[in-house]
Amino acid sequence: KSEYFMCSCLGKGSHNVQKTPGGLIYRQRWNNLQFVTSASFLATVYSDYLVSSGRNLRCDSGNVPSSELLSFAKSQVDYILGDNPRATSYMVGYGNNFPQRIHHRxxxxxxxxxxxxxxxxxxxxxxxxxxxxxxxxxLTGAIVGGPDAYDDFADERKNYEQTEPATYNNAPLLGVLARLSGGHGGYNQLLPGIVIIILKFLLLSCYK
Incomplete structure (x- = not known):
């Protein structure tokens, strides 16, 4: 399932995940970015696992180098931070154009x-x-729910599906940013049981 999901995120599987016109993974309107940050974190972990085990990702379209998973994760983070059709950062306080009316008492x-x-x-x-x-x-640093399937976003406090922040949006993103800051060198992910536990947890979250 882990390879299947990674291939589908890259658009190289038999059944690929939906993406917005701007390239963002799209699962649902209500707080879609929770899935984006989780999938991106999973991609960084699995990329290092492939490097550690000397393997490539095996997709329906052929073998894919682990570096493509890191590039995919970076593309999702770039989108969240403002590289998107609206030029909107979905992290409060980051950039020149970010949500001003988040759903937070x-x-x-x-x-x-x-x-x-x-x-x-x-x-x-x-x-x-x-x-x-x-x-x-x-609320500096908070990641809100994010745009809809067409990259549209309404910055309104009552629009909780898009403007409500959540800790489970931010938590995986911290891991992604930490990994991306390390470049393409790779980290040993062959610690007993760790990768399997992480993959099972995140796959259950992504498919719930």
Whole structure:
């Protein structure tokens, strides 16, 4: 299943994953980037596994060098950080054009340092949720849900499917960025059981 999934991500399998016109993996409208960051992390791990075992990826179209998996992962990260048809970074605070109205209560409501008045649950919803203003507290580094199947994105607080951040979006991305910073040298991934555990976990996440 691991080879099958990797080949499908590269577009070289018998049944390939859907991608947007801009090249982003697309699974579903609600928080699609969770699948993108997880699949990208899996690609970096599997690439190093192939290097460590002296193998190439075996796809229906033929053997594929491990370096293509790293290039694929980089393309997905580049898209997330702004190299996409909208020139939008889906990491809050990164670049010149990023989401300003994310679906996050703490980020939306004014800081207690600016206004110490009590904000009730309903008060926060009625006053801040429907506001058209940018978030008063910037949640720097957060990865939001991302664009739809056509690379479109509506920066609206009520649009939770696209503007809600999640820790499970960021967690795999940290691993991808750490690996990409190491170049194409490769890391030993033949530690007993580690690769198998990672692959099983991520494959279950991607196919759920």
């Amino acid at each position: 703490g980020s939306s409501i004014v800081s207690i340092k600016a206004n110490p008045s009590f904000v009730s649950c309903f008060g926060g919803y009625n006053t801040w949720f429907s506001s058209k203003r940018s978030n008063t507290n910037q």
